[in-house]
Amino acid sequence: MSTTLPTEVRALDGLPFDNRFTRDLPADTEVSLRRRQVHGAAFSRQEPTPTAAPRTIAWSPEVAELLGLDPEVCASDDFAAVFAGSRVPAGADPFAACYGGHQFGNWAGQLGDGRAIALGEITTPRAGHQTLQLKGAGPTPYSRTADGRAVLRSSVREFLCSEAMHHLGVPTTRALSLVATGDLVVRDVLYDGNPKPEPGAVVCRVAPSFTRFGTFQLPASRDDVELLRELVAFTIRTDFPHLGDDGATPLADLVPTWFAEVGRRTAETVVHWMRVGFVHGVLNTDNLSILGLTIDYGPYGWLESFDPGWTPNTTDAGQRRYRYGTQPQVVHWNLLQLANALAHLVTDVEPLQRALDAYGEAYQVGFEAMMAERLGWGAWQDGDRELVDQLFEAMQATETDQVLFFRDLASVPVAADATDDDRLAALADAFYAPAELVGDVRATVATWLRAWAERVRTGGVTDDAERRRTMDAVNPRYVLRNYLAQEAIDAAEAGDESLVLELLDVLRTPYAEQPGRERFAAKRPEWARHRVGCSMLSCSS
Ligand code: AMP
Ligand code: MG
Numbered sequence: 362m363s364t365t366l367p368t369e370v371r372a373l374d375g376l377p378f379d380n381r382f383t384r385d386l387p388a389d390t391e392v393s394l395r396r397r398q399v400h401g402a403a404f405s406r407q408e409p410t411p412t413a414a415p416r417t418i419a420w421s422p423e424v425a426e427l428l429g430l431d432p433e434v435c436a437s438d439d440f441a442a443v444f445a446g447s448r449v450p451a452g453a454d455p456f457a458a459c460y461g462g463h464q465f466g467n468w469a470g471q472l473g474d475g476r477a478i479a480l481g482e483i484t485t486p487r488a489g490h491q492t493l494q495l496k497g498a499g500p501t502p503y504s505r506t507a508d509g510r511a512v513l514r515s516s517v518r519e520f521l522c523s524e525a526m527h528h529l530g531v532p533t534t535r536a537l538s539l540v541a542t543g544d545l546v547v548r549d550v551l552y553d554g555n556p557k558p559e560p561g562a563v564v565c566r567v568a569p570s571f572t573r574f575g576t577f578q579l580p581a582s583r584d585d586v587e588l589l590r591e592l593v594a595f596t597i598r599t600d601f602p603h604l605g606d607d608g609a610t611p612l613a614d615l616v617p618t619w620f621a622e623v624g625r626r627t628a629e630t631v632v633h634w635m636r637v638g639f640v641h642g643v644l645n646t647d648n649l650s651i652l653g654l655t656i657d658y659g660p661y662g663w664l665e666s667f668d669p670g671w672t673p674n675t676t677d678a679g680q681r682r683y684r685y686g687t688q689p690q691v692v693h694w695n696l697l698q699l700a701n702a703l704a705h706l707v708t709d710v711e712p713l714q715r716a717l718d719a720y721g722e723a724y725q726v727g728f729e730a731m732m733a734e735r736l737g738w739g740a741w742q743d744g745d746r747e748l749v750d751q752l753f754e755a756m757q758a759t760e761t762d763q764v765l766f767f768r769d770l771a772s773v774p775v776a777a778d779a780t781d782d783d784r785l786a787a788l789a790d791a792f793y794a795p796a797e798l799v800g801d802v803r804a805t806v807a808t809w810l811r812a813w814a815e816r817v818r819t820g821g822v823t824d825d826a827e828r829r830r831t832m833d834a835v836n837p838r839y840v841l842r843n844y845l846a847q848e849a850i851d852a853a854e855a856g857d858e859s860l861v862l863e864l865l866d867v868l869r870t871p872y873a874e875q876p877g878r879e880r881f882a883a884k885r886p887e888w889a890r891h892r893v894g895c896s897m898l899s900c901s902s
Contacts, residue, residue, distance in 0.1 A: 369431045373443045378452030379490065380481040381599055382570070386591060389459070389502070397502050398471055401588055403576075403595075404456040409446025409478045410499025410509070412561070414543025417441040418858050419865055421524050424537045424567055428493075429486045435538075444565040445540040446478065446498035453480040453493075457501035458571065461579030462647025463698055465682055471579055472647050473503025476511060479571065490599070492570055493537070497563040510546040514850045514894065515902030516562035517861055519658040521849070523566070525841040525868040526655055531633040532626070533655040534568040539861070548901050550893065551675070560854065568654055570600050574699040575647035581702035589705055593619070600652055616703050617712035624696055624720035626653025631692050632727035636735065637840060638664035638763050640685045642674040643900065646695045660898035663840050665885045666793060667756040667763040673843065676900045689724050696720050735767055735835045736813065737828040738821040748812055755809040758802045760793035762884040767836040771829040775814040775821075781807040784814070793884065837871040838882050843896065844889035845881060 370376055386403035399405055420435045434440055442448040449455060457474035464472075478498040482490045496519065497511025516539055523536035545558040572592075580588040594612055597605050597619055604619055630653045634641065640662045641648070641655070648657040662673025669686025677683050683691060700713045707713065729741040732749055756766060765788075772787040785798065785807060792798060798806065822828040841864070849860040867881045875881075889895040 370429050371431045371434060373434060373439055374451040376450055376452060376493075377484045378454070378481045379484050380452075380454040381490065382458075382479070382482060382492070382595075383454045383456050385595055387588065388456075391502075394500055394502060394504075396505055399459045399473070399502060400583065401585060402459060403588070403592060404458045405473075405502045406455065407457045407478055407501045408449055408455045409495055411447040412445045412542035412544050412563070414541075415441040415445030415447050415563075416541045416543065417444070418539045418541055418562070418853070419520065419861055420538040421520075421536055421865070423524070423527070423869075424535045427485060427488050427535070428483065428491060428537065428567070430537075440538070441540050443480075444495065444538045445542050445563045446495045450480065455480055457503055458576065459503070459579065460573050460575040460647055461582060462573070462575030462645050463578070463695070464645045464647070465677065465680065466694075468582065469645075469647075470582070471503070472575060474501055475504040475507055476501070476509040477566070477571070488569075490569060491567050494566045494568075494571055495563050496566055497542075497561065508546065510542075510544070510561050511563065511902060512546050512548055513541065513560040513562045513853060515659070516564045517850050517853060518661075518846050519564050519566075521846060521861065521864055521868065522658045522661060522841050523564075524865060525871065526637075526639070528869050529633070529637050529837055529840070529871050531637060531639070531655060532630045532653055534566050534571070534650070537565040537567050539564055550901050551897075551899055552901060568650070568656070569652060570596070571656070572596055572600070572651040573647050573656070574649045574651065574695055574702075575645075576651070578646060578698060578702045581705050584705075586705050589702070593703070593706060596651060613707050616706050617716050620700060620703055620713055621716035621719055623651055623653065623699070624716055625723045627692060627696065628720050628723035628727055629653065630655060631689050631724060632731050634688055635685075635728065636731050636835065637837060638667075638685070640664060640671065640673055640683070641688065642672060642677070642683055642898065644683050644688065644691050644695065646698050649692070649695050649699075659902055660900055662843050662896075662898065664763055665842060666760040667753070667766070669753070673896065673898045674900070675897045689728075693717070693720055693724075731835070735832060736821075737771065737817050737832045740820075742816075742820055745816070748809075748816060751809050751812070755806050758805045759797040762791045762793065764837065764840055764842075765791035765882075765884055768833070768838050770813075771832040771836065773810060773814070775817045775823070775825075775828075777814075777818065779814070781810070784810040790884070833872055835872075838874060839867055839871040839878075841868060842881075842885060843894070844885050844892070847889070847892065847894040850894065 389399045389402040389405035459473045477496045479494040482492045500509035520536045520539040526533040540563050542561040544561040546561040547556050549556040642660040650656040660674040672684040704710050733741040773784045852860045
């Protein structure tokens with residue numbers, strides 16, 4: 362590893378690669394595209410497949426800076442070529458990772474990177490090692506019957522959402538670039554027998570590592586304890602170096618401590634999802650990051666009207682396993698599957714069990730602190746649970762936009778002599794059907810607001826300016842509303858990519874009021890209610 366880190370990379374052949382994953386872990390002995398079960402290996406070497414006409418649509422200035430990339434490099438033709446997978450830069454060691462996973466509750470066996478190809482890891486000036494991974498870069502041994510490609514619409518969604526989540530303060534993989542490939546990709550959007558060609562694209566994802574729960578599950582499922590041990594030791598050494606500092610603790614003793622930290626990080630991320638109204642859509646164990654990052658943006662969605670039962674994923678419409686309100690529980694289930702895999706490495710499973718329980722506690726504590734903060738209550742108090750439950754009921758009494766409700770709550774008067782009318786007026790924009798705010802519905806909402814105000818006055822943040830400031834810092838004005846992403850996709854597919862760039866920019870400061878950009882904070886228009894891509898998304902991408 363080089364000791365002097367470059368602050369500016371001026372040519373992509375100067376990227377400071379330090380490929381720990383492919384250097385330190387066992388490789389598949391076969392190098393070919395033959396679809397196969399890969400045993401005893403963490404990855405298969407595989408170069409991206411060149412594309413017809415790479416053209417950069419967008420890149421993230423923050424990620425470029427994180428990587429030390431000179432902006433001129435990002436504007437170059439070579440950038441498009443490299444991040445579409447058409448040219449492999451010097452020092453890269455492209456590979457597809459091998460992993461398995463539970464999909465929708467069932468063990469699916471080997472999955473692996475079927476269309477993501479990592480170029481390798483680079484050392485960065487400020488963010489340690491970062492893996493550069495091209496999603497949609499062509500087939501790999503793990504592609505099964507699929508083509509290894511990604512369409513523009515899903516790539517726009519992944520690119521924008523990764524960066525939006527980061528700016529919202531949610532742990533996530535990042536996105537450096539969105540590059541059109543110039544190739545057409547055939548997809549059947551609703552799996553209803555209507556395949557059609559769509560423009561292809563590649564997103565360069567960036568994260569310290571892309572290791573998933575399923576990375577450990579696969580060798581465990583095959584009783585390959587040696588590979589499992591190597592993967593765990595590598596992950597602790599590279600991604601959790603503080604745990605193995607002394608180098609003397611046996612792995613079996615590190616495993617529960619490490620697993621507990623994975624659980625804590627994951628709990629923190631789920632609390633953020635619940636705060637911002639993010640529904641992942643496909644919380645399979647291959648889509649959970651060992652670093653607790655939000656990973657694999659597929660048929661995700663943003664909760665607009667508050668409904669704990671909502672999932673955007675039509676592929677999950679029957680079972681609705683991955684709806685908004687059950688995310689904390691399904692993640693717990695996923696952690697249990699990881700614990701089962703790790704049990705191969707310990708003699709006593711009790712510490713793993715305790716660590717699993719700690720996830721539940723960490724989630725609960727995190728959720729309570731988060732809710733108290735966003736409601737202007739300061740710290741969580743006894744009795745708040747009931748008020749929060751009543752809030753969730755009130756928000757379902759009539760269709761309520763959860764983003765606008767929480768944001769505008771900061772403007773609701775808390776004075777004891779304020780009237781119901783005063784309080785409801787501040788929230789007028791949050792209701793999809795204002796005419797329904799009469800009778801019992803109105804009483805339910807008004808009663809809750811009265812109780813909320815009283816709670817603010819007793820132990821909450823009573824200074825109006827201070828309360829607004831603290832609430833605004835956790836209740837975003839701008840999120841990647843489903844219809845906004847779809848509008849950007851519709852325009853991009855028609856040749857106008859400016860909305861992608863504008864959304865990227867709006868979402869850089871989601872907690873600030875952005876005068877002139879109010880339209881990006883508007884609640885879902887009627888046309889988007891049942892539109893494919895807005896309220897309905899499939900896994901087709
Ligand atoms: P996902 O539902 O995106 O988490 O993907 C599940 C598995 O299917 C992973 O192994 C993916 O790499 C693979 N996969 C998804 N789409 C494609 C595709 N177009 N080509 C090849 N593999 C794919
Ligand atoms: Mg996945």
